[in-house]
Amino acid sequence: MKRQTVLLGLDGATFTVLGPLMRDGVMPFLREFVSSGVSGELESVIPALTPPAWTSLTTGRSPGNHGIFDFFCKESPGSHHIRIATARDVHAETIWSVADRHGLRTIALNFPLMFPPPPINGFVVPGWMPWRQMRLGCHPTDLYDRLKKLPGFNAQELAMDLNPEAKAIQGCAPDEYEEWVSLHIRRERQWFAIVRELMENDPCELTAVVFDGVDRIQHLCWRFLAPGRPLGEAEQRIRERCLEYFRELDGLLAEIVSLAGPEATVVFASDHGFGPQTGTFFVNAWLEARGHLAWASADAPRAAEAQELGIEQLARHAYLLDWTKTRAYAPTPSSNGIHIVPAGPEHPGGVPASEYERFRAELARELRAAADPATGEPIVARVFTRDEVFGGPYKELAPDLTLELRDGGLISILASDVPFRSRHEPSGTHRREGVFMARGPGLECGLRLPGLSILDVAPLLLHTLDLEVPEDMEGRLPAAAFHPSELRRRPVRAAAASAVVEAPAERSEEAFTKEDELKLAQRLRDLGYIE
Amino acid sequence: MKASRDEIMADVLGLLRKLADDWEYTGEITPQTRFFSDMGLRSLDVVVLGTAIQEHYNQVFPFVQLFARVGQRAVPDMPVGEWVEFIYEHMQDTSAGPGRAAGGNR
Numbered sequence: 274m275k276r277q278t279v280l281l282g283l284d285g286a287t288f289t290v291l292g293p294l295m296r297d298g299v300m301p302f303l304r305e306f307v308s309s310g311v312s313g314e315l316e317s318v319i320p321a322l323t324p325p326a327w328t329s330l331t332t333g334r335s336p337g338n339h340g341i342f343d344f345f346c347k348e349s350p351g352s353h354h355i356r357i358a359t360a361r362d363v364h365a366e367t368i369w370s371v372a373d374r375h376g377l378r379t380i381a382l383n384f385p386l387m388f389p390p391p392p393i394n395g396f397v398v399p400g401w402m403p404w405r406q407m408r409l410g411c412h413p414t415d416l417y418d419r420l421k422k423l424p425g426f427n428a429q430e431l432a433m434d435l436n437p438e439a440k441a442i443q444g445c446a447p448d449e450y451e452e453w454v455s456l457h458i459r460r461e462r463q464w465f466a467i468v469r470e471l472m473e474n475d476p477c478e479l480t481a482v483v484f485d486g487v488d489r490i491q492h493l494c495w496r497f498l499a500p501g502r503p504l505g506e507a508e509q510r511i512r513e514r515c516l517e518y519f520r521e522l523d524g525l526l527a528e529i530v531s532l533a534g535p536e537a538t539v540v541f542a543s544d545h546g547f548g549p550q551t552g553t554f555f556v557n558a559w560l561e562a563r564g565h566l567a568w569a570s571a572d573a574p575r576a577a578e579a580q581e582l583g584i585e586q587l588a589r590h591a592y593l594l595d596w597t598k599t600r601a602y603a604p605t606p607s608s609n610g611i612h613i614v615p616a617g618p619e620h621p622g623g624v625p626a627s628e629y630e631r632f633r634a635e636l637a638r639e640l641r642a643a644a645d646p647a648t649g650e651p652i653v654a655r656v657f658t659r660d661e662v663f664g665g666p667y668k669e670l671a672p673d674l675t676l677e678l679r680d681g682g683l684i685s686i687l688a689s690d691v692p693f694r695s696r697h698e699p700s701g702t703h704r705r706e707g708v709f710m711a712r713g714p715g716l717e718c719g720l721r722l723p724g725l726s727i728l729d730v731a732p733l734l735l736h737t738l739d740l741e742v743p744e745d746m747e748g749r750l751p752a753a754a755f756h757p758s759e760l761r762r763r764p765v766r767a768a769a770a771s772a773v774v775e776a777p778a779e780r781s782e783e784a785f786t787k788e789d790e791l792k793l794a795q796r797l798r799d800l801g802y803i804e
Numbered sequence: 805m806k807a808s809r810d811e812i813m814a815d816v817l818g819l820l821r822k823l824a825d826d827w828e829y830t831g832e833i834t835p836q837t838r839f840f841s842d843m844g845l846r847s848l849d850v851v852v853l854g855t856a857i858q859e860h861y862n863q864v865f866p867f868v869q870l871f872a873r874v875g876q877r878a879v880p881d882m883p884v885g886e887w888v889e890f891i892y893e894h895m896q897d898t899s900a901g902p903g904r905a906a907g908g909n910r
Contacts, residue, residue, distance in 0.1 A: 354868040357851050388852065405845065406852040417826075428826065474854050591872045640879050 277537040278713075278729075278737045280478040280481035281526060282330075282384070284323060286708045287546035287633025288314065288584040293500050294519050302527035303710070306541070310712030311754045313732070317545040319662045320608045321703045322676060324358060324385045326544035326727060327483070331384065333731030333746030335599065338663025339365035341386060341391030342672065343608035344401075345587070350669035351615045353596070355588055355604050360386050360399075364667060366743065366771045368731050369393050369479060374771075375740055378477035383464055383485060395477050398467060400485065404432035424465050430456060431463045433485065445493065454514040455492055457486030458521050472532045478738055480533070484522060484795070490515055491547045499549060538713030538737040542730050550682030550702035552645065553579045554652050555689035556603040557590075559643060565636070566754035567598035567622075568688060576687040579694035582606035583686040590686070598622040601636060601673075601685050610672025611636070633658065633673055640676065645693045652693050654679045713737060715759030722753055732765075741768035806895050807861065813888045815860060819853070820884065835885035847871070850887075857891060865894050 295304035318329045318336055324344050325336045336342050345355040346362050363386050369379035370391060379395035381387065387399035390412035397412040398420070407428050408417040420426055445453060461484050466484050496502060497512040504512055530539050555576060560566035573593050574586050583606050586593070590604050599622055601613050612631060616623035624632045637656040645653055655677040663671040676684065682702045709725050711733070728748030735742050736750050742765060750765050807815075820833050820843075829843060839845045844845060854867040870890050874882050 348866070348868055354872065356868045357848070357855075359855050361855075389855060401848065403849045403852055405823060405849050406856070408823060408826055409852070409856050444872075588868075588871070589875060592876055 274476060274478060276478060276737070276739055277476070277533055278479050278734055279529065279533045279537055279539045280479070280734060281529065281539065281541045282327070282481065282483035282485075283487050283541060283675065283708065284327075284483055284485035284544045285491055285545060285547050286541075287491075287545035287548070287704065287706065288708055289500070290491065290498050290547065291519075291708060293801075294516070299516050299520050301625075302523045303541075305541075306530070306712055307606065307710055308537075309342050310680045310710055311709070311720045311722055312710040312716050313725045313799065314546075315542055315707040315709040315725045315727055317543075317703075317727050319657060319677075319705070320610070321545035321705045321707075322608055323488070323544055325608075326339040326707075327385050328363055328365075330544060330727050330730045331367045331369070331481075332363070332544060333368075333728050333743075333748040334365040335663075335665065335728065337659075337666075337668045337671065337745055338745075338747065339363055339662035340670060342610065342663070343605055343743060344385075345605055345607075347379075347612075347670050350651065351617065353602075353604070353614065354610070354618070358386060360389055360391060362386070367391070368393065369421035369481070369733050371422070371735060371740060371771065372479050372738060377479060377670075377738060377740070379476075380468070380471045380477045380481065381479075382467060382482040384481065384483055384630055394650065395479075396475065397619050398638075400433065400483055404428040404725050407432055411786040417626060419470070420467060423463075423470060425459075425463065425466065427459075428737060430459055433460075433489075439549075442787035450497075450511045451514045452495060454490055454511070454518050457490055458518050461486050461518075461525055465529070468529055469532060472529070479734070480529075486518060486522070487543075488547075490518055491701040493700070495547065496699050497551055498701075499699075514785040536714060538716070539711065540713075540737075541708065541731065542727070543707035543709075544727070546704040546706040546708070547701050548681050549699035550696065551680045551699050552652075552682065552693055552695045553582065554676075554678055554682070554684050555687060555694070556676070556684045557686050558689035559692035560601055560603075560611075561688070562692060563639060564600070565601045569593055569595045569632055573688040576685055576689045576694075577758075579696045580700065581687055582683055586686060596622060597622045600624050600632065603684055605672040606683050606686050608672060609676040609678070609684050611674040611676070613673040637674055640674070643692070645695075646691065647693075650679065652679055653677070654681075658659040711754065715755050717754060720754070722751060725751055731742055736763075736765055739763070741766040743768050743771040772779050807892075809888065809892050812891050812895070813885075816857070816884060816888050818858065819860075826861070833884065835888065836883050838881045838883050839887070840881045841879075861891075861895065863896055865891060 294300045316324045325341045328339050328341045329335060332339050340362055341358055346358040348354040354758050368379050372379050372633040379393055382398045383400035385401045388395055388402055388410040390397040390410055396416055399410040402410045464482060472480060494515050497508055498515055503583040542568040557566055587605060590602055594602055599614055601611055603611050614620045614626045615624035640653045640656050643653055657675045659668050659673055681704055726748055729751050732742040732746055732748050732750045744767050752760055817833060839850055856863055874880050
C-alpha cells in the first residue's frame, strides 16, 4: 500500500471546548497534533446538522446538490409525508466511491446515510443504524459476524437511534448524566476496537471513522463543559466524567494515528461546531397564532417545558395537522426548516403557486419580527430562503425557509401556549464553526488556516490519496495547507464531473419504470460498478 | 414477474428470523406476530426493515402511508402479515432482480 489517509471524524467538535482541554492537559495528543500540523475552524453547511454536514464533507457538495437536508426527507417535492433519509437519497458521489473507482479500498465506520451500504471495495459499518438491523448495514455481508467476535462487542451500545438522541437533546434525570457519559466512553472504545481490527488485519488506503460521543455529550452536558461557568459539587462530578471521556478519546485517537504510521496523512474534522441554547422557539405554535397552521384536533401534543422539541412526534404532523387550513409547518426539530404547503387536492388550504413568492416573503418578514414576549428581543436572527442556501437540483425537497435562531438553537415542533420559552439551564446545540486539523507528508507544520469550508475536506482527502478531484466538487483544495514544494511536485489534478444528478420528480415513487432502470444501469456503468 | 404473497411472506419471515438471532429473540415468528408488542421492535426498526425489503425487491414501496395509517390506531402495531400484504399490493410487475430501485450513495 503506497499511501494511506485517515479521516477521524469528531461529531460536533468545537475549539471552544477542545481548546481548553488541549491547553489543560486533558487532550495532550491532540495538542501535540495541532502544533505539528495544520488546523483551523471549519465552516459547516446550512443547516449545521449531522446528515447534511457529513454528506457534504464526504462528497464536497452542498445540500442542494447532494439532496440531504435533515435526518428525514420528503417523499416528493409537494408531499407533506417525510421518511428517514437513506443512502439512496444521497445524490452525489462520495470520496469512498471515487477511491473505489481508482482501485483503492476504504474502511468507513459510523457515518450517517450509509445504509444500505455502498458496494465499495472495503468495509462499511453505518452510523445511525438501529442495533437490531446492524447486520444488514455491514459490508461485506460477513463483517457483522466478525465484529461479534471482538472482545466486549455490544451491538446495543454501539448502535444509536432516535430514542437516545431524544435524551441527548431534550435532557435526562440528574442521576443519569454520569451514566450517559460512561455509555459514550464504552461506545468509543467499541468503535476503536473495530478500527484497530480492520487497520491491523485489512489495512485500506482510506480509513474513516466518526466518533459521535462528542456531539451527544455536548448536547446534554454543555453547561458542565463550557469554559468559565461556576459549578456546584454534583455538577463538578459530571464535568469530571466528561473530562474522562475526552481524555479517553484522546488516547484512542493517538492509537489510531500510531497504527496508521508516520507516513500517513491524518485529518480530523467535525461536521459542525457547538454552542449554548438558552430558549426554545415553538414554531408551529407561532404559525398557529398567525393563522398559518391548524391542528386537526385540540389533543395535539403540547409542550410543557422549554426543552421539549417534539422528537417523539416526528412524522406525525401528517395526521396531526388540518390540511384544509395549514399553509406552513415545521415537520422536524432538527433542521429548523419551515415548509410551505402547495395548494392542491391533498392540501385545499395550501398556498396557490401564483401566491407562493409573496407568501414566502411575508412569512420571512413576520419571522424576522417575531419577539420573545418576556424580553421583546427578536427570536430569529436570520431567515434563509431555499433559493439562497440550497441551490441545486434537489432544492425542491428542501424547506422553503430555514431559520437561524438568535441563540443558535433548535426549534420545537410541538403545540404550545406560548411561542417562546427560556430554558432554566442552557443545553448544547449546533453551530456552524467546526474543527479541522491535519498532519502528514507535504502538509505545513503548526499553521493556523482561516476560511476553511467543510466542502474543502473531500478535495483534500482525494489529493492526499493522489487522486484527481472531480470538477463538480464545490470545495477547493486548501493549497495553503501544503508546502509550496509539495504542490509543485504533485499539483492538484482535476477530473471530469463524476456525479449524475437528477431533479426529483413530482410523481409517485411506487413506479420504477424501465427508463429508471436504464438510467440506473447507465449510472452504475459510468461509475464502473457494472460492465 | 411479480412475486406471489407466499414468496413475499417467505422472504420477510426469512429476513426476520435471520435478524432475530442477533436480538436473541426466541419466540416464534409467524404472519400473526406483531412488530412492536411481540417482537419488541421500535418504529425505526420497521423503517430500516422496509429499506432492506426495497433493496431485495429492487423497488420503492410507499411505507410512509402504511406507517401513518398504523400510527393512528389506538394501539399502533401491525402483524407481519399486514406488512406482507402491503408489500404485495404495491409490488410492481417487474423482472428486475435483487438490487436497488433508484438514486444512491455511491
